[in-house]
Structure formats: C-alpha cells, structure tokens
Amino acid sequence: MPNGEPCASPLELFNSITTQGELVRSLKAGKAPKDEIDAAVKMLLSLKMSYKAAMGEDYKADCPPRNPMSESNCVSDPTEAEEDFVDPWTVQTSSAKGIDYDKLIVRFGSSKIDKELINRIQRATGQKPHRFLRRGIFFSHRDMNQVLNAYETKQPFYLYTGRGPSSEAMHVGHLIPFIFTKWLQDVFNVPLVIQMTDDEKYLWKDLTLDQAYGYAVENAKDIIACGFDINKTFIFSDLDYMGMSPGFYKNVVKIQKHVTFNQVKGIFGFTDSDCIGKISFPAIQAAPSFSSSFPQIFGDRTDIQCLIPCAIDQDPYFRMTRDVAPRIGYPKPALLHSTFFPALQGAQTKMSASDPNSSIFLIDTAKQIKTKVNKHAFSGGRDTIEEHRQFGGNCDVDVSFMYLTFFLEDDDQLEQIRK
Numbered sequence: 001m002p003n004g005e006p007c008a009s010p011l012e013l014f015n016s017i018t019t020q021g022e023l024v025r026s027l028k029a030g031k032a033p034k035d036e037i038d039a040a041v042k043m044l045l046s047l048k049m050s051y052k053a054a055m056g057e058d059y060k061a062d063c064p065p066r067n068p069m070s071e072s073n074c075v076s077d078p079t080e081a082e083e084d085f086v087d088p089w090t091v092q093t094s095s096a097k098g099i100d101y102d103k104l105i106v107r108f109g110s111s112k113i114d115k116e117l118i119n120r121i122q123r124a125t126g127q128k129p130h131r132f133l134r135r136g137i138f139f140s141h142r143d144m145n146q147v148l149n150a151y152e153t154k155q156p157f158y159l160y161t162g163r164g165p166s167s168e169a170m171h172v173g174h175l176i177p178f179i180f181t182k183w184l185q186d187v188f189n190v191p192l193v194i195q196m197t198d199d200e201k202y203l204w205k206d207l208t209l210d211q212a213y214g215y216a217v218e219n220a221k222d223i224i225a226c227g228f229d230i231n232k233t234f235i236f237s238d239l240d241y242m243g244m245s246p247g248f249y250k251n252v253v254k255i256q257k258h259v260t261f262n263q264v265k266g267i268f269g270f271t272d273s274d275c276i277g278k279i280s281f282p283a284i285q286a287a288p289s290f291s292s293s294f295p296q297i298f299g300d301r302t303d304i305q306c307l308i309p310c311a312i313d314q315d316p317y318f319r320m321t322r323d324v325a326p327r328i329g330y331p332k333p334a335l336l337h338s339t340f341f342p343a344l345q346g347a348q349t350k351m352s353a354s355d356p357n358s359s360i361f362l363i364d365t366a367k368q369i370k371t372k373v374n375k376h377a378f379s380g381g382r383d384t385i386e387e388h389r390q391f392g393g394n395c396d397v398d399v400s401f402m403y404l405t406f407f408l409e410d411d412d413q414l415e416q417i418r419k
Contacts, residue, residue, distance in 0.1 A: 013047060013050055013051045014051065014059065015262060015265055015266040016047050016266045017044065017047045017048055017051060017059050018262060018266060019262065019263050019265075019266030019267060020040065020043055020044045020047055020266075021044060022263065023040055023319075023323055024037070024040045024041055024044055026323055026326075026327075027040055027323075030326045035111070036109065039106075039109030039110075040109055042106070042109070043107065043109055046107075084099045084100055084103065084104065086099065086104060086312070086313050088268070088313050088314055088316060088317065091313055091340050091349055091350045093348050093349075095348070097396050097397055098339075098340070098342060098348070099339070099340060101139055101140070101312075101339060104140075104312060105139075105140050108140075108312065108315050108319070109319075110140040110141060110142050110312075110315065110335070110337060111140065111141055111142065112139065112140060112141075113133065113136075113138060113139055113140060113141050113144070113336070117141070117144060117145065118133050118134070120145070120148055121133065121144075121148065124148050124151055124152055125187040125188065127187045130180060130183045131408075131409055131411070132176070132179070132180050132183075132338065132406075134411065135405055136339070137176070137338055137339050137405070137406060138180060138309070138336050138337065138338045138339075139337065139338070139339060140312060140335075140336075140337035141334070141335060141336050141337065142318075142322070142332075142334055142335040143332065143334035143335070144307075144334055144336060146305070146334055147305055147307050147334045150305050151188060155305070156190070156301075156304050156305075157188075157190060157304060157305040157306065157307055158190055158191040158192065158193065158291065158297075158298075158304060158305075158306055158307070159181055159184055159185060159188075159190055159191070159192040159193070159306075159307050159308075159309065160192070160193050160194075160195070160288045160289060160306050160307070160308050160333070161177050161178065161181045161192070161194055161195075161308060161309050161310060162194060162195035162196065162197060162285070162288070162310075163178075163194070163195075163196055163197070163216075163219055163223065164197045164200050164201055165196055165197070165198055165201055165212065165215035165216040165218070165219040166201050166205055166207075166215065166353055166354070167215060167353040167354075168214075168215055168218050169218070169222070169353075169361045169362055169363040170219055170222045170223075170353075170361070170362050171351055171353055171359040171360055171361045171362065172341065172351070172359075172360050172361075172362065172403075173340075173341030173350060173351035173359070174219075174222075174353075175222075175226070175362075176311070176338055176341055176406065177309050177310055177311065177338060178223055178226045179226065180309050180336075180338065181228075181309045182226050182227055182228055184307070184309060185228060185229055185232065185233070186229075189232075190232070191232045191233070191234070191297055191298075192228060192229075192232060192233045192234070193233075193234045193235075193236070193288050193294060193297070194220075194223060194228075194233065194234070194235040194236070195236060195238065195285070195288050196216040196219065196220060196235065196236065196237045196238065197238055197281075197284070197285060198212040198213050198215065198216040198237050198238055198239050199212070199238040199239055199242070199277075199281070199284065200238070200281055200284075200285070201215065202239075203275065203277040203278050203281060204278065209239065212239070213237060213239050213240075216237045216239075217237075220235050222362055223235065234294065234297060238284060242284070245293065245294075245295075245296075247292050247293055247294070247295045248287055248288075248293040248294070250292075251287040251290050251292060251293045251328075252283045252284055252287045253283075254328045255282075255283035255286050255287060255321075255324055255328065256280060256283045258324045258327050258328060259282070259283065259320060259323075259324055261279065263320065264279055264282055264320070267282075267316050267319070267320055268282065268316060282317055282320055285317045286317060286318070286320065286321040286324070288306075289306045289308065289318070289321050289325070289330075289333035290302070290306070290325070290328075290330045290333075291303070291304035291306065292330075302329065302330060303330075303331060304331075305331050305333075305334065306331070306333040306334070307333070307334045307335070307336065308333050308334070308335045308336070309335075309336045309338070310335065310336075310337065310338070311337065311338050311339075311340060311350075312337035312338065312339070312340075313340070313350075315335065315337060318333060318335055321333055341406065342399055342402050342403075343355070343358035343359070343399075344357065344358050344359070344360070344372060344373070344376040344377045344378070344399060345357075345358055345376060345377075345378055345399075346378035346397065346399060357372070357376050358376070360372060360373075373400060377399045377400055378397065378398070378399045379398060379399075379400075395418050401417065401418070404417060
C-alpha cells in the first residue's frame with residue numbers, strides 16, 4: 001500500500017506514518033531539494049490527520065493502535081469511498097473520467113510535467129515533443145530537469161523500464177511505456193535496460209517457474225517489435241540474470257540491508273501472511289536503477305544517472321529506491337510517470353490482462369477487436385438521441401476517444417474528432 005492510501009486501517013496508517021517520518025528524516029539528512037522535503041512533510045501531516053480522524057487521538061510513535069478495525073469497515077465516510085485507489089497491483093476510481101492525476105501528484109509528492117519542461121525537452125533534443133507529452137499522458141516526473149542538465153553537459157544517462165509478464169500476450173495498455181521509451185531512446189541516443197520480472201509473477205500469481213519464464217520470453221518478443229536499438233538495448237529475465245551477474249545481486253543485497261520490513265510494509269501493505277519472496281522483491285525491481293548492476297554495459301561506473309518511464313502505480317517502488325540510493329552511494333533515479341490506459345468498460349480502472357473483456361490483446365484479430373469495442377467499450381453518448389444531437393458525445397468519458405488520444409498522432413485530426 002503506498003503512503004497516503006485513503007482506505008487504510010489505523011494500524012496501516014500508523015505504519016505509513018512511521019515510514020513517512022523515516023523518509024522525511026532521510027531527506028533532511030541528505031539535504032534533498034526543498035520542494036521534495038516539503039512534499040514529504042505535507043504527506044506526513046496528511047497521514048497524521050487521517051489517523052486522528054480514525055482513532056480520535058493524535059499519533060504517538062511508540063503506541064500503535066490496539067484494536068485496528070477490519071479492512072471491510074475501513075470506509076465509514078462516503079466521501080472517503082470516492083477517493084482514488086492506486087497501488088502497484090490495483091487501480092480504481094468512482095469517476096467516469098478516471099483518476100484525478102493532480103491529486104495523485106500531491107499524494108505521491110512528484111512534480112507536474114508543465115509546458116516549461118516540455119519546451120526544455122524540445123530544445124535539448126531538437127525534436128517535436130511526443131504526443132504523450134503534448135497530451136499529458138506522461139504527466140508527472142521526479143528530477144527530469146536533473147537528467148536534462150546531465151544531457152546538456154554531455155554527461156551519460158540511461159533508461160530503465162520493465163514488464164511483469166503475467167500472460168502469454170501483452171495488451172495495448174502494456175505498450176504505452178515502451179512506445180514512449182522507444183522515443184526517448186531515439187531522441188537522446190542512450191542505452192536502455194528492460195527488466196522482465198518473471199520472478200515477481202511467480203511470487204504473486206498461481207504460476208509455475210516455467211510458465212512465468214515462458215511468459216517473459218513471449219512478452220519480450222512483443223517488446224522487441226517496438227523497434228528499440230538492438231545495439232543499445234538489454235532485455236533480461238530476473239530468473240536468468242540474478243544468477244549471472246554478481247553486480248546485480250550485490251546491489252539487491254545492499255538495498256535489502258538498508259530497507260526495513262516496517263518500511264516495505266508501510267509502502268506496499270505486506271502482511272505477516274505474505275511469503276518472504278514478496279517482501280524482498282522490491283529490492284530486485286530497484287536494482288536496475290543503478291548502473292553498477294550492468295557492468296557489461298557501464299564498466300565500473302557507479303555514478304550514471306537513470307531515467308525510468310513507467311505508469312505512476314509503480315512509483316512506490318521507486319520512492320523506496322530514491323530513499324535508499326544516497327545511503328548506498330548511488331544517484332537517485334529520475335522518473336517520468338504516465339496515466340493509466342483505461343479498460344474497455346471505462347476509466348474507473350486500467351486495462352488488465354486478467355480480465356479479457358477489459359482488454360485488447362496484441363494477438364487479437366481485427367474482427368475480435370471490433371467485437372470487443374462494440375460490445376464492451378463505454379460510450380460517451382448522451383441519454384437520448386435529442387441530447388446527443390444537441391450536445392454531441394462526451395469525450396471525457398468515451399473510451400474509444402480516449403484510445404485515440406493515445407494512438408492518433410495528428411493533433412488537428414484528434415481535435416476535429418473531438419468537435
């Protein structure tokens with residue numbers, strides 16, 4: 001469970017406050033930027049207010065709640081139930097328009113990708129900004145200006161993204177970070193590492209090791225088809241690479257030593273019944289953020305900046321990574337966050353491979369895609385024909401139009417369709 005989760009029991013809130021307090025102290029000790037410290041303090045105060053509202057008393061560091069209410073009773077105020085739920089495994093909102101990303105920026109303590117940053121990217125690369133930037137699909141960042149500083153002064157950086165292979169075929173929503181990462185690799189001309197977390201899916205899903213590894217191989221084929229530079233791209237399976245690279249495993253162990261169980265419990269919501277593999281996995285997803293995990297690419301360099309394009313539900317992993325990085329002598333990774341690709345049924349949740357009716361898979365035929373869209377896609381049509389003729393469709397909730405914002409390159413054509 002990420003910090004600030006709205007539907008949290010008192011015990012979970014208590015653990016989140018403890019973790020957030022440790023983060024604030026770490027940021028101050030490391031002399032982090034003022035805006036980053038302010039955002040962390042703001043989140044800490046918000047958590048303490050939520051705790052007081054739930055318990056009727058102030059948070060006390062050495063006094064965890066004795067009788068935390070059950071998860072099923074964690075929402076007592078109807079307004080709380082309307083809040084967005086975002087963690088690395090679940091994305092839900094009650095709004096037909098989807099997640100309120102401005103609120104999510106405040107909750108996660110990241111920075112908005114504004115026009116000034118987009119213009120700076122354009123000046124640095126000499127290229128027209130990608131449609132994902134122009135349309136706010138990649139909307140949030142951490143330290144992107146620092147990456148641009150490095151690029152403009154001829155300092156190296158590299159890209160890192162990944163895929164958790166939970167099915168044989170990827171769906172179109174899975175492509176979003178890879179499409180954007182391909183553009184970043186092209187315009188900045190930098191190396192890229194792609195982590196296939198088959199170990200994660202073995203731990204979380206009802207899969208055998210062979211099945212998880214097989215899904216990684218099949219998904220890698222789809223990723224390769226995006227057109228990455230074969231001379232500057234390294235795709236690896238955790239199940240393979242962990243045993244092949246001492247540098248990678250050493251970084252995993254360093255991270256594990258410097259992150260407490262209390263921290264990962266507060267960030268991810270782990271319980272006493274979770275297997276130890278789940279509890280240790282965040283360190284494995286964090287390790288590619290550090291260049292020394294790839295000596296075959298970067299030699300003995302430990303100081304190369306990493307930029308991670310990902311959906312914002314993955315941010316809890318990298319908040320943890322950024323917290324631990326200074327303590328093990330590495331630069332903090334920078335991040336670019338994307339919005340979620342909506343399910344066919346609407347933007348209340350993201351497209352999911354576990355629900356075939358919510359997803360368009362890359363192996364679907366044109367006929368299958370047409371059937372899914374006609375049968376399941378949420379429409380922005382009005383309640384009556386008369387209203388529809390008078391006001392037109394509501395593009396804010398129409399799933400087909402939302403998909404066009406992701407895939408139609410021509411801005412003028414998109415605006416014409418909107419009208």
